[in-house]
Each structure stands twice: as C-alpha cells, then as structure tokens.
Amino acid sequence: MCGIVGYVGADHAKEKIIDGLKRLEYRGYDSAGIALPIDGKIQIRKHVGEIRNLEKIIGEPEFDSAVGIGHTRWATHGAPSDLNSHPHGNSDNSIAIVHNGIIENYQEIKEWLARDYGVTFKSETDSEVIAHLIGIFYDGDLLEAVNKAVAEMRGAYAVCAIAAAEPDKIVAVRKDAPLVAGVGKGFNFIASDIPALLKYVRQVYLIENNETVVLTKDDIVIYNEEGRKVRRDVFNVTWDADAAEKEGYEHFMLKEIHEQPKGIYETLTRRINDDGSIRLDGISMTKEDIENFNKVYIVACGTAYHAGLVGKLVIEKMAHVPVEIDVASEFRYRDPFVDENTLFIAISQSGETLDTLAALREAKRKGARVLSVVNVVGSSVARESDDVFYTWAGPEIAVASTKAYTTQLICMYLLGLYMGKTKGTIEDDYYDKVLSDLKALPDKVELLLKKEDEIAEIARKYHRREQVFFIGRGLDSGVSYEGSLKLKEISYINSFAIAAGELKHGTIALMEEETLVFALATQDFLYEKMVSNVEEIRARGARIISVAKEGRTEIEKVTDEVIYIPDCIDEVSPVLAVIPLQLFAYYVARERGCNIDKPKNLAKSVTVE
Ligand code: M6R
Numbered sequence: 001m002c003g004i005v006g007y008v009g010a011d012h013a014k015e016k017i018i019d020g021l022k023r024l025e026y027r028g029y030d031s032a033g034i035a036l037p038i039d040g041k042i043q044i045r046k047h048v049g050e051i052r053n054l055e056k057i058i059g060e061p062e063f064d065s066a067v068g069i070g071h072t073r074w075a076t077h078g079a080p081s082d083l084n085s086h087p088h089g090n091s092d093n094s095i096a097i098v099h100n101g102i103i104e105n106y107q108e109i110k111e112w113l114a115r116d117y118g119v120t121f122k123s124e125t126d127s128e129v130i131a132h133l134i135g136i137f138y139d140g141d142l143l144e145a146v147n148k149a150v151a152e153m154r155g156a157y158a159v160c161a162i163a164a165a166e167p168d169k170i171v172a173v174r175k176d177a178p179l180v181a182g183v184g185k186g187f188n189f190i191a192s193d194i195p196a197l198l199k200y201v202r203q204v205y206l207i208e209n210n211e212t213v214v215l216t217k218d219d220i221v222i223y224n225e226e227g228r229k230v231r232r233d234v235f236n237v238t239w240d241a242d243a244a245e246k247e248g249y250e251h252f253m254l255k256e257i258h259e260q261p262k263g264i265y266e267t268l269t270r271r272i273n274d275d276g277s278i279r280l281d282g283i284s285m286t287k288e289d290i291e292n293f294n295k296v297y298i299v300a301c302g303t304a305y306h307a308g309l310v311g312k313l314v315i316e317k318m319a320h321v322p323v324e325i326d327v328a329s330e331f332r333y334r335d336p337f338v339d340e341n342t343l344f345i346a347i348s349q350s351g352e353t354l355d356t357l358a359a360l361r362e363a364k365r366k367g368a369r370v371l372s373v374v375n376v377v378g379s380s381v382a383r384e385s386d387d388v389f390y391t392w393a394g395p396e397i398a399v400a401s402t403k404a405y406t407t408q409l410i411c412m413y414l415l416g417l418y419m420g421k422t423k424g425t426i427e428d429d430y431y432d433k434v435l436s437d438l439k440a441l442p443d444k445v446e447l448l449l450k451k452e453d454e455i456a457e458i459a460r461k462y463h464r465r466e467q468v469f470f471i472g473r474g475l476d477s478g479v480s481y482e483g484s485l486k487l488k489e490i491s492y493i494n495s496f497a498i499a500a501g502e503l504k505h506g507t508i509a510l511m512e513e514e515t516l517v518f519a520l521a522t523q524d525f526l527y528e529k530m531v532s533n534v535e536e537i538r539a540r541g542a543r544i545i546s547v548a549k550e551g552r553t554e555i556e557k558v559t560d561e562v563i564y565i566p567d568c569i570d571e572v573s574p575v576l577a578v579i580p581l582q583l584f585a586y587y588v589a590r591e592r593g594c595n596i597d598k599p600k601n602l603a604k605s606v607t608v609e
Pocket of ligand 1: 301347353400402602606
C-alpha cells in the first residue's frame with residue numbers, strides 16, 4: 001500500500017522523510033522516492049525496490065532541503081519501475097507530487113493535456129497527471145493550483161504537492177484516502193498514516209475528506225471544500241509506533257479482516273460501468289477467445305485454491321464451460337489435459353508461490369491462455385501471464401490470508417459474469433440480480449463484522465478443543481475448507497473439512513459426544529439436506545455451530561449456536577459465510593496465546609517447493 005511522508009522545517013527534510021517511509025515499510029511497497037526543492041528547482045530521486053536502494057542515490061549532502069515529500073509505492077497502474085515510482089514532476093519539474101489512491105479519469109485527463117498543452121508523459125501511472133494539472137494551473141499560488149487540479153479529478157486520492165517557486169510549503173488534499181498532519185515546534189509533517197510521524201510528533205490533525213491543508217514550518221492551515229478555514233482539535237496519539245502500524249488492532253490479521261469491506265469495494269466497484277457492464281482492465285481476451293475455450297483450469301495453493309473451489313462452481317454456472325481445479329503442486333507433475341482451447345486461471349495473493357508459477361509455466365508450454373488473479377502488481381505470476389486480473393485488496397501482511405480470499409472470490413464472480421454475458425449463457429435478470437447482490441457486499445460484510453463480540457464469545461467457549469470439523473454443501477463446501485485451514489494454521493487445532501453429504505461414507509465414525517462441528521448452511525436449495533446432515537451428527541452427541549442466512553431459523557432446533565449472515569442469493573454467500581470463520585479462528589488462536597500473525601512453520605510467500 002502506498003505511503004506518503006512530507007516534512008516542512010528548518011533542515012534535513014531528507015532524513016525525516018526516510019525515517020517516516022521506513023515506518024511504513026511493513027505495509028508493503030515496490031519502490032520509493034523523494035522530492036526536495038533545492039536552489040529554485042525541484043530535484044526528484046526515486047528507485048524501484050527497497051528504501052535502501054533509494055538511500056544509495058540520495059547520500060550527497062547537497063541533496064537536502066528544509067522541505068520535501070516522499071513516497072513508497074504499491075503499484076496499481078503500471079508495473080513497479082523507477083519511472084513509475086513517485087514523486088512525479090510536471091514537464092519542467094517546477095511542481096512535484098506524491099499520490100495515494102486511484103485517479104479514475106486519468107486517461108481522459110491525459111488525452112486532454114496531451115492534445116491542448118502538448119504534455120508528454122514519462123510514466124504509465126494515473127498519478128502523473130496530477131503533477132501536470134497543477135503545473136498548468138500554477139500561477140504563483142500552489143494552494144489555488146491544487147484546488148483547480150482537484151476539480152478536474154475523479155477517484156480517490158491523498159496528494160501532497162510542492163512548488164519550486166514556493167519552497168517553504170507543502171499543499172495536501174484528500175478524498176477517500178487517509179491523510180494526517182503532524183504538529184511539531186518549528187516543523188510540521190504530513191503523512192498518509194500516523195506511524196510515519198510518531199518518532200517526531202504525538203499530536204496530529206486528522207484531515208477529513210475534501211479538505212486541503214497548507215503546511216509551513218510554523219503553521220498548519222486546513223481548508224474545507226468551499227475554501228473556508230477549518231478549526232480542528234488536535235488528536236493526541238497515545239499508542240506506540242508498533243500498535244499504530246496496526247491502526248489500533250491487536251494483530252494484522254484482525255486489521256485485515258476489517259479491511260475486507262474496502263477491499264471488496266475496490267476490487268468490484270471500479271470494474272462495473274454505470275450501465276452494469278463489466279470492465280476488465282488488463283484483460284485482452286476477445287469474444288472469440290472466450291467462445292473458443294472448451295475448458296477452464298483453475299490452479300492455486302492454500303487459501304487461493306479455496307477461492308478457486310468457489311470459482312469453479314460460479315464459472316461453470318454462469319459461463320457454461322467445464323472447469324477443472326487442482327492444487328498447483330499436483331497439477332505440475334501429472335501431465336494434465338491442457339491445450340490452446342484451455343483458459344488456465346492461476347490464483348495467488350503474492351504472485352510468487354513457486355508451485356503456482358511452475359504450474360502456470362507448464363500450462364503455457366501446452367498452449368493454454370493464462371489469466372492470473374493476483375494481489376501483488378508486477379509479481380512473477382502477473383508478469384508471466386497473458387492477462388492479469390488484480391485483486392485490489394492492498395498488502396496482506398498476516399500469514400493467514402483473509403482479505404485476499406474475499407477479493408479473489410469477487411474476481412471469480414466478475415469473471416463468471418463477464419464470460420457468461422459475452423457468450424450469452426446468462427439471463428439478463430439473473431445477471432442483474434447477481435450484480436446487485438455483489439454491490440451490496442461491502443455494507444453486508446461491515447454489518448457482519450459487528451458480530452465480532454458474539455463470535456469471540458463462541459470462540460472463548462470452545463477454544464480448548466483439539467479437533468474441529470467443518471462441513472457444508474455446494475458453495476459452502478468450498479468455504480468449509482477455508483474455515484478449516486484458517487483455524488488450523490493459526491491455532492494449531494487439528495481441523496478437518498468435508499462435504500456434508502460425504503460424512504456418512506466414513507468420517508461420521510469420528511462423531512461422538514462433544515465433537516465440535518461447524519456446519520455451513522447458507523445455500524437455500526440445499527438447506528433441508530444440510531439440516532438433515534446436522535441432525536445425523538447431532539444424534540451422535542456432536543456440538544454444532546451453524547452459519548445460516550438470516551430468517552432461516554429451522555437450523556436452531558438442531559444446533560448449539562447459530563451465527564446468522566445477512567440475506568443474499570446463494571451464489572454470493574461465500575463472501576459472507578467466511579467472515580465468522582475467520583473471526584472464530586482469530587479469537588480461538590488469541591485465547592490459546594498463539595503467534596497469530598506469524599504462525600509457526602509458515603511463511604507469507606512460499607517460494608520453495
Ligand atoms: O500467495 P499465494 O496466494 O499464492 O499463497 C498461497 C498459499 O500459500 C496461502 O494461501 C496460504 O495457504 C495461506 N497461509 C493461507 O492463509
């Protein structure tokens with residue numbers, strides 16, 4: 001996730017900015033840069049890779065100033081590279097900016113600036129247009145130019161700008177992206193996140209949407225959208241830097257669970273046009289390509305594979321094409337039937353999982369068209385794919401994957417809908433219904449997260465169990481696998497998932513007094529069958545925690561606890577059903593005193609076989 005740090009003071013802006021950027025490293029980034037006004041000009045230095053790469057090119061004492069802006073970039077538009085890194089300058093580098101967020105109409109602005117002002121662009125980013133816009137409007141007043149530029153922009157942004165002709169100030173503005181101003185004595189800071197500032201300040205102003213801030217070394221002035229000065233109380237930060245990185249959450253996993261409404265919104269909403277059609281930027285498959293696929297193969301590992309289990313059913317239903325699925329470590333060694341009429345979908349949060357990468361190469365060698373669903377822009381899986389479909393979940397730091405999973409599910413739905421519409425295999429009414437239920441998900445997930453205390457209480461009750469089963473039917477069966485993996489990887493409880501209908505073929509032998517079973521019953525058309533399965537195991541004395549849709553109360557008669565999820569069509573319920581399972585796993589692990597963000601024996605990115 002991108003990070004911003006700006007400093008206005010008496011000296012050595014460079015040092016403070018680098019310090020601040022380092023405090024944001026935990027969020028993940030792919031490049032870093034810094035811009036300083038020096039002797040009437042703005043000098044920009046930036047480098048792909050870690051901050052230490054940047055440090056190597058800013059060492060000389062002449063490259064310093066009392067004012068400056070810095071950035072760590074997490075690529076969204078354009079691969080990680082020196083040129084795509086921030087800060088970006090306008091044509092003569094009299095203006096420089098750093099930006100977090102996405103400018104939705106950047107293509108339009110680019111065309112306009114190129115046509116009417118002859119601007120040429122150095123990077124592939126959406127952000128560069130901001131520097132040029134400010135440059136064009138600049139007439140000796142940076143605040144005015146920033147306000148005019150913002151009036152042309154649509155999207156989400158936190159932007160900090162400096163001008164060579166006003167080397168004593170920073171102007172910043174925000175809309176739907178965080179921004180805080182740090183209050184010092186004889187110096188001030190601006191940053192995207194509080195941890196960046198804590199070494200130097202404890203008092204901050206929280207900047208609100210559509211506000212603009214002007215920082216000089218002795219003053220911070222906040223303006224509202226109408227240009228009027230705003231009085232803001234200072235916010236005293238009492239947490240230490242470590243806690244602040246987690247934004248007050250005890251663990252990254254919990255923070256990431258709570259970031260899911262945002263991740264789902266980002267991944268989904270920007271891809272839906274006003275007329276309800278789906279826009280898949282970065283995917284160049286034609287109608288003919290889609291019609292010619294006679295098979296889809298989904299390959300992934302761990303949680304990403306579980307997203308694929310849902311994807312298989314969704315794509316088959318919507319696009320009427322057979323979908324096979326395999327874990328990457330098996331696929332790569334079994335000479336699978338893949339050819340040029342196969343669409344091969346690799347799913348990976350990190351984009352660096354070795355097995356997934358090897359499977360992808362194998363599929364490519366056999367002539368398949370490779371589409372990847374990836375979170376990390378510019379990762380190996382993304383680079384080696386024909387088409388890339390990014391999950392805009394932001395960096396995932398906890399080893400246990402949560403927000404990557406729900407955004408991977410969103411990609412599966414969008415792909416199913418897109419392919420179905422293109423092939424004409426999906427009815428208009430059904431398409432509209434799925435789309436409207438998808439759009440309602442961010443709010444519904446938010447609602448569900450409010451049940452955190454209720455779920456924590458259930459976790460406290462059962463956290464001493466050494467064995468837990470997860471069962472479900474249809475789409476719920478895929479979610480059961482994910483719930484089981486979440487629990488075992490962070491709490492070290494022996495958990496086991498199985499399709500509910502399969503229980504009687506062997507596993508039911510393990511059901512006895514007090515066996516704990518999580519029963520997912522969110523599929524309306526399988527609800528009665530699921531209730532029967534639960535009755536069977538209940539008759540053997542098992543303890544049942546069910547997950548069901550609001551209003552489906554029949555299951556209460558046969559279970560010990562029921563967690564209700566908001567009502568929705570069956571197809572999208574996995575996105576909701578998984579939330580209680582994530583929270584249950586989290587609170588069980590917490591009760592057991594486990595190292596939640598870094599469980600034993602596990603790594604975030606598995607780059608070995
Ligand atoms: O980065 P990837 O999505 O390719 O990683 C795949 C698995 O290693 C990953 O999902 C793993 O299972 C997680 N620890 C699950 O929480």
